[in-house]
Amino acid sequence: MGYVGLWCFFDEDQPQLLYALLPEHTGNGYATEASQEVVQYAFKYLNFDYLIATMAKPNTGSVNVCKRLGMDFEEEKEVEGKPTLFFRLENKAG
Secondary structure (H helix, E strand, C coil), X not given: CEEEEEECCCCCCCCEEXXXXXXXXXXXXXXXXXXXXXXXXXXHCCCCCEEEEEEECCCHHHHHHHHHCCCEEEEEEEXXXXXXXXXXXXXXXX
């Protein structure tokens, strides 16, 4: 049905939050629910100070997941010729 995890996309210090679902499974809260678990794991067990998530600007579904996770919009950059949004979540417990 899809996947959620951590993955390095760019020249980064640590992996980003990654999620993708097959179209027939979107809109049910699965990406948000699974992402919450990955965020908790990254902060509690991997001791990340923050997590980044990026997506193509037109991907409003992913933007909404980031907002539901409490992530803050950080910036928009052009990556490989496409507008890309960057969201960030700080580990407030760390």
